Every structure is written in structure tokens, then in C-alpha cells.
Amino acid sequence: xAGVVQSPRYKIIEKKQPVAFWCNPISGHNxxxxxxxxxxxxxxxxxxxxxxxxxxxxxxxxxxFSAERxxxxxxxxxxxxxxxxxxxxxxxxxxxxxxxxxxxxxxxRLLVL
Amino acid sequence: xxxxxxxxGPLSVPEGAIASLNCTYSxxxxxxxxxxxxxxxxSPELIMFIYSNGDKEDGRFTAQLNKASQYVSLLIRDSxxxxxxxxxxxxxxxxxxxxxxxxxxxxxxxx
Numbered sequence: 001x002a003g004v005v006q007s008p009r010y011k012i013i014e015k016k017q018p019v020a021f022w023c024n025p026i027s028g029h030n031x032x033x034x035x036x037x038x039x040x041x042x043x044x045x046x047x048x049x050x051x052x053x054x055x056x057x058x059x060x061x062x063x064x065f066s067a068e069r070x071x072x073x074x075x076x077x078x079x080x081x082x083x084x085x086x087x088x089x090x091x092x093x094x095x096x097x098x099x100x101x102x103x104x105x106x107x108x109r110l111l112v113l
Numbered sequence: 114x115x116x117x118x119x120x121x122g123p124l125s126v127p128e129g130a131i132a133s134l135n136c137t138y139s140x141x142x143x144x145x146x147x148x149x150x151x152x153x154x155x156s157p158e159l160i161m162f163i164y165s166n167g168d169k170e171d172g173r174f175t176a177q178l179n180k181a182s183q184y185v186s187l188l189i190r191d192s193x194x195x196x197x198x199x200x201x202x203x204x205x206x207x208x209x210x211x212x213x214x215x216x217x218x219x220x221x222x223x224x
Contacts, residue, residue, distance in 0.1 A: 040216070
């Protein structure tokens with residue numbers, strides 16, 4: 001069974017540029033999470049989807065961040081415009097219905113110059 | 114503010130020794146507790162979870178939970194150099210089903 005897939009794995013952009021990350025969860029997992037992990041810290045939840053509905057986006061900086069999961073499968077996280085402080089690893093995770101166990105993808109390492 | 118605290122380390126142990134990793138949490142309503150291992154440059158990988166007070170063993174790993182003290186720990190027996198990684202404690206808050214991670218403890222197992 002394939003794990004959580006994310007792309008790109010690395011992204012370098014200049015500040016004020018837009019950037020997008022893509023995630024495909026484990027097949028059959030209806031819950032999808034986006035986390036941000038700064039260097040030396042644990043992941044912090046940005047948004048959680050149950051199918052196509054965002055059920056927890058309280059930590060998402062809505063002035064510049066947006067996310068979508070239109071068909072309840074894969075998801076895109078966007079930052080526009082990016083700031084220097086957005087440099088981090090963006091992790092996607094998924095879990096199956098009724099399960100509390102989350103499985104993480106390899107992450108996208110973003111560097112904003 | 115729901116907090117999960119871990120000593121950042123590094124915790125250095127010799128090969129074959131027991132490594133003890135500790136975590137405290139602030140939300141008394143937390144019900145589920147997870148330990149993830151994260152190698153440098155890689156994503157977190159679930160090691161084990163625990164829901165009930167007491168010990169839970171899985172191979173060389175033992176998770177211990179004390180809800181009265183709001184304390185969860187992970188013991189690694191017969192530590193190997195391949196166990197060298199950052200260990201993340203995560204706590205699930207039933208309100209909103211939100212997982213909060215600690216900052217992680219870096220473990221170094223020296224041959």
C-alpha cells in the first residue's frame with residue numbers, strides 16, 4: 001500500500017512569490033492534515049479535513065494561506081505571498097475514519113529567500 | 114493553551130543501555146498519547162500509542178502513562194545506534210480531535 005505522497009519535496013522561492021504544495025493521502029483515508037514544522041520544533045497543525053470539509057483551520061494564517069480538498073481525496077496548500085518566516089517543512093498526514101493514528105508523508109521543505 | 118513539553122536533549126546513551134524519554138502535558142482531558150520517531154530530514158514515523166494508565170510494551174519499546182501526573186514516557190531497551198533520532202511526543206485532545214506535538218527529544222546512541 002502506498003503511503004502519503006507529497007510534492008514537491010523541496011522548493012526555493014523568493015519572498016512575495018506564491019507557492020503551492022500537493023498531497024495525496026493513503027487510499028481510503030478520509031481525514032487529511034496539513035502541518036508546519038519549524039527547525040528543532042514539533043509539527044504544528046495548520047488545517048484538518050474530514051473528506052472535503054475543513055473542520056479545523058483555526059491555526060491557518062488565512063491572510064496568506066489557503067487550502068483545498070475539492071473531491072475529498074488529494075489536497076493543495078497554497079501560500080501567497082510567501083514571507084521569510086514561512087521557511088519550514090510542510091507535512092501532510094492522513095488517517096482512516098474512526099482511527100486516531102496519523103501517517104505522515106515525506107514533507108515539502110520550503111526555503112524562502 | 115494546550116502544551117506538550119519535552120526536554121530537547123540531546124540525550125546520549127551507550128549502545129545496549131535503556132533510553133528513557135519523558136513528556137508532560139497540560140490538558141487533563143487528553144485521552145490518547147503517541148510517540149513518533151523522526152530521523153533527520155525525514156517525516157515522523159509512529160512508534161506506538163497508549164490510552165490507559167500503566168505500561169504498554171512493543172518489542173524493545175515501552176510506553177508508560179500516568180494521567181494523574183500528566184506524564185508519559187518512552188523506554189527503549191537495548192538501544193542501538195539506529196535508534197538515534199528525534200522522538201516526538203504527541204497528545205490528542207478530544208475537543209476537536211487535535212494532535213499537539215512536543216518539541217521532541219534528540220536521542221544519540223553511541224556505539
